Amino acid sequence: MRRKRALEEEGEEEEEEIDRLPVDLLAHIFALITCFKDLAQASSVCRKWRQGVNESLARRERLSFSGWKMDDDSTTRLVVLAYSLKELDISRSRWGCQITDNGLYQLSTAKCIVNLSSISLWGSTGITDRGVVQLISRAASLQHLNIGGTFITDASLFAIADSCPLLKTIVLWGCRHVTENGLLVLVNKCRRLESINAWGMRIPVDCFVSLVAISPALQIVPKAMLNVENVAVWPVF
Numbered sequence: 001m002r003r004k005r006a007l008e009e010e011g012e013e014e015e016e017e018i019d020r021l022p023v024d025l026l027a028h029i030f031a032l033i034t035c036f037k038d039l040a041q042a043s044s045v046c047r048k049w050r051q052g053v054n055e056s057l058a059r060r061e062r063l064s065f066s067g068w069k070m071d072d073d074s075t076t077r078l079v080v081l082a083y084s085l086k087e088l089d090i091s092r093s094r095w096g097c098q099i100t101d102n103g104l105y106q107l108s109t110a111k112c113i114v115n116l117s118s119i120s121l122w123g124s125t126g127i128t129d130r131g132v133v134q135l136i137s138r139a140a141s142l143q144h145l146n147i148g149g150t151f152i153t154d155a156s157l158f159a160i161a162d163s164c165p166l167l168k169t170i171v172l173w174g175c176r177h178v179t180e181n182g183l184l185v186l187v188n189k190c191r192r193l194e195s196i197n198a199w200g201m202r203i204p205v206d207c208f209v210s211l212v213a214i215s216p217a218l219q220i221v222p223k224a225m226l227n228v229e230n231v232a233v234w235p236v237f
Helices: 002-009 023-030 036-043 047-059 072-081 101-107 111-115 129-136 154-163 180-189 205-214
Strands: 062-064 087-089 118-120 144-146 169-171 195-197 219-221
Touching: 023 047, 036 047, 047 072, 072 101, 101 129, 129 154, 154 180, 180 205, 205 219
Parallel strands: 062 087, 087 118, 118 144, 144 169, 169 195, 195 219
Antiparallel strands: none
16 A cells, blocks of 8 residues: 555556566466457557467467458458467358458468468358469468358369368368369379368269279268269279
């Protein structure tokens, strides 16, 4: 109390207890916050809190914007700070994240993109091959990709085949503009591919037979689309 009175007499305010916390501890606390609106508000409190929020984002290995009302700029501002990011989910929901090609272009400049192992663009109807190709061209470490419910074409699959040699799983649910040509190039180049989700695609069964011939261990989902037990495996030259 004496110290507080002395400070008041000198025209100074006593530092609050929370303001005495080191930035490293603040970052640990902010890392527990899942609401991006709360993080934005915390960041605007003072310079020290802004630094704590930024450091908490830099430590995160996973960010999911699914269900949050986010746009290109707000999404990019957070991802750019997430240097350690491994998994990025920007799926669209009814009131949630609505990313566009411009957003994918902005995200492609983030340092973390080259280290991402998982990306979900599920249901992002505002994106096209233009944005997907730009983003994927820098995602060399990608192992899991969910791009279902979008309007991509073979152009995106060609880019994935050229840029993502480590790809293990891909979801193409409802991608009706993808053709046999795109799938064949993808499976031929991504030799570690283990699973393709092909629900709702306009692909003939013969194409899936060809894919399994190229990669016998490849799993086609749903399995009912391809009964390989009664189909001769074609030789690959």
